[in-house]
Amino acid sequence: MTTTDKPAQESTLGSPSPDEPGAQTLTLSVGPQHSGSGHMRLIVELDGDIIINAEPDPGYVHRGIEKIIELRNIIRSIPVIERPSIIDASNLNHAWVKAIEELQGVEPPARGQYLRCLLNEMNRIMSHLYWLSIYGVFLGHTTMFMWPLGDRELFIDLAESLTGARITYSYLVPGGVRRDLPQGFAEEAIKRTEYFEKRLDEYENIFFKNPLFTSRAKGVGVLSRQRAIELGATGPTLRGSGVDADLRKDEPYAAYSELDFKVHTRPDGDSYSRVMVHVDEMRESSQLIRQILEKMPSGPVRRKAPIVVPRGEAYGRVESARGECSFYMIGEGGDKPYRARYITGSYRNMAAISAVLQGVRLADMPTSWWSIDYWPVEADR
Amino acid sequence: MSLSHEREDNLIKTLKENFPTDIKDATVMRRSRINVTVAPEKILDIALFLRDKLGFDHPTGVSAVDYNRESRFEIVYHLASIANPAQRDILINLKESVPRNTPKATSLVRIWPGVENFERESIEMFGLQFEGHPRPEKLFLNDNWDGPPPMRKEVRFPTD
Amino acid sequence: MSAQKPAQSDDPIELLADSMNVWVGKLSDIVHKVIDTEPIRNVINWARMYSLWPVNITTACCSAEFGAASGARHDLERFGVLPYGSLRQSDLIVIEGTITKKMAKRLRMIYDQMAIPRYVIAMGDCAISGGLFHDSYSIVNGAHEFLPVDVFVPGCPPRPEALEHGIIMLQEKIRNSKVYPQS
Secondary structure, eight states: OEEEESSTTTOSTTOSOTTSTTTTEEEEEEOSSSTTTOSSEEEEEEETTEEEEEEEEOOTTOOOHHHHHHHSOTTTHHHHHHGGGGGGHHHHHHHHHHHHHHHHTOOOOHHHHHHHHHHHHHHHHHHHHHHHHHHHHHHTOHHHHHHHHHHHHHHHHHHHHHHSSSSOOOOEETTEESOOOOTTHHHHHHHHHHHHHHHHHHHIIIIITOHHHHHHHTTSSOOOHHHHHHTTOOTHHHHHTTOOOOHHHHSOOTTGGGSOOOOOOOSSOSHHHHHHHHHHHHHHHHHHHHHHHHHOOOSOSBOOOOSOOOSEEEEEEEEETTEEEEEEEEEOSSSSOSEEEEEOHHHHHHHHHHHHHTTOBGGGHHHHHHTTTOOHHHHHO | OOSOOHHHHHHHHHHHHHOTTTEEEEEEEETTEEEEEEOGGGHHHHHHHHHHTSOOOEEEEEEEEEETTTTEEEEEEEEEOSSOGGGTTOEEEEEEEEESSSOEEEOOTTTOGGGHHHHHHHHHHHOOEEETOSOOSOSSOTTTOOSSOTTSTTOOOOOO | OOOOOOSSOOOHHHHHHHHHHHHHHHHHHHHHHHHTSHHHHHHHHHHHHTOOOBBSOOOSTTHHHHHHHHSTTTOGGGGTOOOBSOGGGOOEEEEESOEEHHHHHHHHHHHHHSOSSOEEEEESHHHHHOGGGTTOSSEESOGGGTSOOSEEEOSSSOOHHHHHHHHHHHHHHHHTSOSSOOO
């Protein structure tokens, strides 16, 4: 962390007029080597220890993915488009195949749709758990770092038995999914989700009701409903500000129209609301996994789809763990897209960081911005 | 899924009635996806109408596309609606074309503050210029890339 | 920027100090040699092996697996690896994935500020050769281009077990190394 005094001559301690606005502000550059920053830098302007302005400085993980996927065929691009958020790989993969299928006019078989939803919901839990563990680190709560990461391994094992990889699955392909359920998957999944829900109750006791957490989250970093909408925030950030927008309900894709679930919102828009939206969503996803396994029809999991992007435009959008992830794809008839625009949830939520951090104390900065669930790798692409 | 596009057609009708000359093209791409191509000098009025009268208050992104064969850039604003729950699934692609040699467009940050970062990205990736943009600086490419705007079609990188 | 000193001082105390410096230098060479012999070296290397504190720097997506490796099931702390906030007190950089040009500058700055001995593990294919992104305009194809790398851990991303193996390899390397690196 380096400190630089902004107006060089005014920042000395003997400054004549401390009441003058801006006379005593200090600009801090937090990150990228900082325990509260992640893969990015925040340029924070302080008055005392109150943040008056915060600017994210992204680009530390900008890998030019939009250019790369213009140069590779659509199947070889799947691992690349997963990488921005490997803790949420399946949902990003879903947006990609959805855009391609919209152009091709291919509809996957019903069992394939259910399997997609299954992995999506498992991924949502894994991603939220990873996020929660880092939230614990930022709060200095080591138990909350260890527990979610340990429970995340339950679902990682399940996903590994289904797809063969721990976190980067490349499981969804145009026309369906790569493989069917392994033997004994359903029983194991039901056992694990039930255990996980009990664990969430334990989290409740040790963390969500803990004054260590509530006193630093309630009323801190407020993002109003109006501001969240006009800034284009999405996912848990938007729902934490009281907007019941969820693409799984608003524009049901895959098998979500046949599944029964609730969209959880909180009205206050503070750090606490955003955290609790994540927790409610984990419960809902856990319930959804059991429901999917129960309702899953039999039949093939994949339909033949050509490796071609037909001429035309498509906009594939799905609700990923961090909000809406979408591909705006323009095809020319080749095996590569002419242009594939990649808009992720974190990228959209980047605009909310400055809004959330205004007026927050410096000590609450890491938890406040992390409550947005901003994953810099996903934002930079 | 019904095949009729009633809501989409109604939206297009309202738009065409209010801006008969400025809307060059408006089509239903498929269910709940609408493409509207407008004249670049009128985009501010149409955007304001979309936000205030039709309820498209939620910007979901801005894309730029390089049509180098037609010597133009297309700027696409992707808009969704939170205000009107009946059209939550509808996504409007508001398009404008700017010539490739003078890629100047009007910034829509004053209408949707959320498009600021997306427009900044279009500035650095395609070399576009947005008039009225509060911070026309680099977003991702600081220290990363000094060459010509990398997303332009003529910029090639070693492929495999 | 103090005032310039004459090359040869007449001050007897300074003359004495100069000759002392020569002697202290020679003495420290001897001490170094003594410390670098078998029993003492083993103790020092043993201490270094099991307190490898990585810097809090994450470069890209392999950090998810680094997080999983630090977490409950794998728990890197049992190897003495505890992620730590201050780079002055850290010994290790784990480069977690793709290195962009912007990050490469900062990584080098961080490496230069760390105290010797310092070690580098390049985790993931991107940190080894650019991996999936080796075509891209904004990345560095491999950490070895600007840092001396001790251990490469392949995988995209490497499993936590692979990272653990990499750390054990680094510990083996430290066990057999000299106490004072040649400089």
